[in-house]
Amino acid sequence: MSQRQAADIAPPTVPKAKKVEGPLGVIAGRGALPLVVAEAATASDIPVHIVGIRGEASADIERFPHTWIKWGEIGKLFAALKENGCTDLVIIGGVNRPDFDNIRVDLGAIKSLPFLLSLAKGGDDYVLSRIVWFFEEKGYRVHGAGHVLPELLAPEGTLSTKSPSADDHADIAEAFNVVRVLGRFDIGQAAVVARGHVLAVEAAEGTDALLDRCASVRKQGRTHGTKKGVLVKAPKAGQEERIDMPTIGPETMHKAAAAGLAGVAVAAGHVLMAERAETIRAANEHKLFLVGQPWSNTETDS
Amino acid sequence: MSQRQAADIAPPTVPKAKKVEGPLGVIAGRGALPLVVAEAATASDIPVHIVGIRGEASADIERFPHTWIKWGEIGKLFAALKENGCTDLVIIGGVNRPDFDNIRVDLGAIKSLPFLLSLAKGGDDYVLSRIVWFFEEKGYRVHGAGHVLPELLAPEGTLSTKSPSADDHADIAEAFNVVRVLGRFDIGQAAVVARGHVLAVEAAEGTDALLDRCASVRKQGRTHGTKKGVLVKAPKAGQEERIDMPTIGPETMHKAAAAGLAGVAVAAGHVLMAERAETIRAANEHKLFLVGQPWSNTETDS
Numbered sequence: 061m062s063q064r065q066a067a068d069i070a071p072p073t074v075p076k077a078k079k080v081e082g083p084l085g086v087i088a089g090r091g092a093l094p095l096v097v098a099e100a101a102t103a104s105d106i107p108v109h110i111v112g113i114r115g116e117a118s119a120d121i122e123r124f125p126h127t128w129i130k131w132g133e134i135g136k137l138f139a140a141l142k143e144n145g146c147t148d149l150v151i152i153g154g155v156n157r158p159d160f161d162n163i164r165v166d167l168g169a170i171k172s173l174p175f176l177l178s179l180a181k182g183g184d185d186y187v188l189s190r191i192v193w194f195f196e197e198k199g200y201r202v203h204g205a206g207h208v209l210p211e212l213l214a215p216e217g218t219l220s221t222k223s224p225s226a227d228d229h230a231d232i233a234e235a236f237n238v239v240r241v242l243g244r245f246d247i248g249q250a251a252v253v254a255r256g257h258v259l260a261v262e263a264a265e266g267t268d269a270l271l272d273r274c275a276s277v278r279k280q281g282r283t284h285g286t287k288k289g290v291l292v293k294a295p296k297a298g299q300e301e302r303i304d305m306p307t308i309g310p311e312t313m314h315k316a317a318a319a320g321l322a323g324v325a326v327a328a329g330h331v332l333m334a335e336r337a338e339t340i341r342a343a344n345e346h347k348l349f350l351v352g353q354p355w356s357n358t359e360t361d362s
Numbered sequence: 363m364s365q366r367q368a369a370d371i372a373p374p375t376v377p378k379a380k381k382v383e384g385p386l387g388v389i390a391g392r393g394a395l396p397l398v399v400a401e402a403a404t405a406s407d408i409p410v411h412i413v414g415i416r417g418e419a420s421a422d423i424e425r426f427p428h429t430w431i432k433w434g435e436i437g438k439l440f441a442a443l444k445e446n447g448c449t450d451l452v453i454i455g456g457v458n459r460p461d462f463d464n465i466r467v468d469l470g471a472i473k474s475l476p477f478l479l480s481l482a483k484g485g486d487d488y489v490l491s492r493i494v495w496f497f498e499e500k501g502y503r504v505h506g507a508g509h510v511l512p513e514l515l516a517p518e519g520t521l522s523t524k525s526p527s528a529d530d531h532a533d534i535a536e537a538f539n540v541v542r543v544l545g546r547f548d549i550g551q552a553a554v555v556a557r558g559h560v561l562a563v564e565a566a567e568g569t570d571a572l573l574d575r576c577a578s579v580r581k582q583g584r585t586h587g588t589k590k591g592v593l594v595k596a597p598k599a600g601q602e603e604r605i606d607m608p609t610i611g612p613e614t615m616h617k618a619a620a621a622g623l624a625g626v627a628v629a630a631g632h633v634l635m636a637e638r639a640e641t642i643r644a645a646n647e648h649k650l651f652l653v654g655q656p657w658s659n660t661e662t663d664s
Contacts, residue, residue, distance in 0.1 A: 238547055245540055247560040258549040261563040264579045273575070277566050 078207050083107040083125075085146030085200075087137070088117040089153030093205070093307065096334040097152055098124045100209045109144035111137055117153060138198070149195060150205045151303050189300050204302040206332055214308070216328035219336075220343040220350040224323055227255060228290055232325045232353065234258070235292035243297035249306045252321065254289025267293065267308075271315035278320050291316050294327035294355055307332040313342035313350070323349030330355050380509050385409040385427075387448030387502075389439070390419040391455030395507070395609065398636040399454055400426045402511045411446040413439055419455060440500070451497060452507045453605050491602050506604040508634055516610070518630035521638075522645040522652040526625055529557060530592055534627045534655065536560070537594035545599035551608045554623065556591025569595065569610075573617035580622050593618050596629035596657055609634040615644035615652070625651030632657055 084101050088094030088110050094117060098108045102124075110117075110126040117128075127140035141149070192202045206213035218224075224232060235253040238261060242248025250262035252274050259277060262270045271291065293306045308326060316324050324343065326333070329352075333339050343350040386403050390396030390412050396419060400410045404426075412419075412428040419430075429442035443451070494504045508515035520526075526534060537555040540563060544550025552564035554576050561579060564572045573593065595608045610628060618626050626645065628635070631654075635641055645652040 234547070238544075241543055241547075242540075242560075242563070245536070245543075245560045247563070252565075257566065258544075258547045259566045261544070261549070261565050263554075263563050264559065264561045265575050269575065269578075273567050273571065276571075 078203055080106050080148040080203075080208055082145045082147060083109050084208065085141050085144070085149045086110045087149060087151040088112045088121055089151075090116050091118070091153050092309075093332070093334055094118070094153045095120055095123075096212065097150055097205045097209065100212055100334070104209065106208070109140065109146050111140050141200070147199065148201050148203060148208070150203055150208060151191065151195075152205050192300060192303055202302050204305055205334070206305060206329075207302065211336070212332055212334045213329050214326045214331040214333040214336075214352045216352045216354060218349065218351045219340050220323070220348060222323065222344075222347055222349040224290070224325070224349045224351060227288065228322050228349065231255065231288070231290040231322075232292060232351070235290055235325070236294060236327075236353070236355075239292055239294045240297065243295075243299075246296060248296055249299075250291060250293045252289055252291050252319070254321070257289075259289060267291070267306075267312060268315055271312070271319045271321075274319035274321070275315070288322040289320070291319075291321055291324045292326070293324070293331050295330045301330065305330065305332045307334070308339060309333070309335050310338045310342035313339060313346055313348055316348055317346035321348065323351070325349075325351045325353050327355030328352030380505055382408050382450040382505075382510055384447045384449060385411050386510065387443050387446070387451045388412045389451060389453040390414045390423055391453075392418050393420070393455050394611075395634070395636055396420070396455045397422055397425075398514065399452055399507045399511065402514060402636070406511065408510070411442065411448050413442050443502070449501065450503045450505060450510070452505055452510060453493065453497075454507050494602060494605055504604050506607055507636070508607060508631075509604070513638070514634055514636045515631050516628045516633040516635040516638075516654040518654045518656060520651065520653050521642050522625070522650060524625065524646075524649055524651040526592070526627070526651045526653060529590065530624050530651065533557065533590070533592040533624075534594060534653070537592055537627070538596060538629075538655070538657075541594055541596045542599065545597075545601075548598060550598055551601075552593060552595045554591055554593050554621070556623070559591075561591060569593070569608075569614060570617055573614070573621045573623075576621035576623070577617070590624040591622070593621075593623055593626045594628070595626070595633050597632045603632065607632065607634045609636070610641060611635070611637050612640045612644035615641060615648055615650055618650055619648035623650065625653070627651075627653045627655050629657030630654030 084106050086094055086097055086108055094110060094112075098110055098121070101108045108124055110121045110124050112121045112126055112128050114128050114130045125144065127136070129136045129140070195202050231253040234256060235251045238251040238253065238258055239248045242261065247263045248261065250267045250270055252259040252270065260270050260274050274289070291312070293308055295301055295306055306326070308324065308331060312324060340350060386408050388396055388399055388410050396412060396414075400412055400423070403410045410426055412423045412426050414423045414428055414430050416430050416432045427446065429438070431438045431442070497504050533555040536558060537553045540553040540555065540560055541550045544553075544563065549565045550563065552569045552572055554561040554572065562572050562576050576591070593614070595610055597603055597608055608628070610626065610633060614626060642652060
């Protein structure tokens with residue numbers, strides 16, 4: 061297969077840390093990531109102010125300077141940013157797309173209504189780009205968490221004790237190609253390939269669901285007896301990495317192990333691995349390999 | 363999107379019925395399809411002999427002339443075919459790939475051992491082609507069920523009361539393109555696209571799991587508020603259609619409705635729709651559209 065070779069390309073492009081002026085505004089959705097970002101920033105002597113979206117962000121954001129807003133309270137959001145001198149922003153943590161029927165609309169939101177309504181249409185990248193533009197138009201700088209804090213990105217190289225075999229490398233290359241080809245449909249942050257078989261491809265369901273599916277496909281005996289395979293995560297071509305970067309963590313390793321995979325490979329410098337030590341520990345605990353692979357966003361196969 | 367146009371191509375290639383000499387041998391795996399084939403053949407005055415794989419085929423095959431075999435009883439399989447004068451074969455119904463540790467090996471299987479072992483490797487199409495060659499080498503003709511009984515194939519045109527809207531047509535074209543592009547990775551018999559968003563792509567998990575996933579993605583509010591979308595099924599490029607054809611039935615319609623889709627489109631002449639009346643009835647019951655679209659196996663997008 062000619063696709064097998066194509067993933068071994070291009071130099072790594074791990075970005076250098078960007079300079080933040082004044083406190084970093086963290087607009088926080090679900091999960092641990094907003095907290096990890098706040099902790100890493102604090103450790104780097106960057107003060108933070110977290111704006112947590114109610115119903116999405118963890119209550120633990122209250123450990124840091126914070127403001128709570130509800131969906132639609134855009135006036136309150138900008139007031140909080142202004143009051144705390146935040147012009148550099150990180151927008152992080154999953155959010156459910158707002159239910160426009162149940163949204164609380166404040167004055168800021170009314171002015172932004174045409175923008176908010178435009179979010180109801182369009183592909184993911186389109187929507188996310190619009191969000192970035194929305195803030196930039198108002199004079200804010202929007203950064204990827206990993207661009208401000210590069211220590212949160214997956215580095216290049218083998219991070220685990222275990223290394224991929226030659227067969228694993230072939231699966232890695234194939235899975236990177238699947239992800240790359242699917243990028244043109246605005247999907248394809250993850251794929252699982254086992255000994256040349258594509259077991260699963262991610263679209264809207266998320267990587268956890270992808271790995272759960274692999275585990276159940278394997279139980280049904282439909283993986284052709286193979287006990288190996290690799291999860292690959294990489295950004296989509298043209299992905300708005302400032303606001304939507306593929307992410308792995310310890311849970312990814314637990315689920316990859318439960319799916320009977322041999323390991324995980326990610327696009328170095330383009331995948332958030334905020335809990336690096338815990339993630340590597342989980343990989344080693346399950347005897348999985350974990351590698352950061354040089355990555356170029358260009359689709360190279362034909 | 364240039365992909366949007368590409369699916370509207372190529373003339374339909376619904377095959378004409380092939381002539382069968384003597385009784386049709388039906389090698390039966392799981393599900394209702396072997397029975398539907400046996401019924402359709404009988405209705406067309408083609409006598410049948412079903413060879414059912416124990417643990418896979420339904421006990422209902424006993425309504426027809428039949429022989430039961432276990433996995434690995436290849437000698438017994440060929441004896442049954444010879445005894446009943448079957449030189450034309452249809453191999454149909456899902457099977458789990460045999461567990462080589464638990465297989466009962468008869469004399470026929472020992473002679474075939476190198477072949478059987480070769481099945482443990484390789485992609486689906488490779489394995490399936492080997493199975494076809496295996497029988498052809500021994501002088502049998504292997505047919506797709508739909509090639510012997512074209513009434514089992516999805517025809518071209520709108521089969522349901524409801525017709526696709528312009529937006530639905532755009533989704534159909536996009537989903538056909540996803541399936542077409544994924545064919546090069548030996549996956550991609552199905553994809554779900556809703557208003558330009560690719561919600562789910564099928565790899566090893568099967569279409570039922572794909573639709574269940576769409577239903578749960580939609581419940582989680584990750585489908586961007588859209589209430590529409592289409593399931594497309596088509597063969598992979600180079601798919602061994604004689605032995606592995608994409609299939610839809612009433613259950614597909616029930617699951618598509620549960621996933622909140624607007625309808626289903628299939629590659630006319632290349633998708634088995636053995637229970638045609640029931641499938642159309644289920645589509646109408648759920649107010650889904652169901653269309654057979656002209657289909658060419660060639661990848662046309664760039």
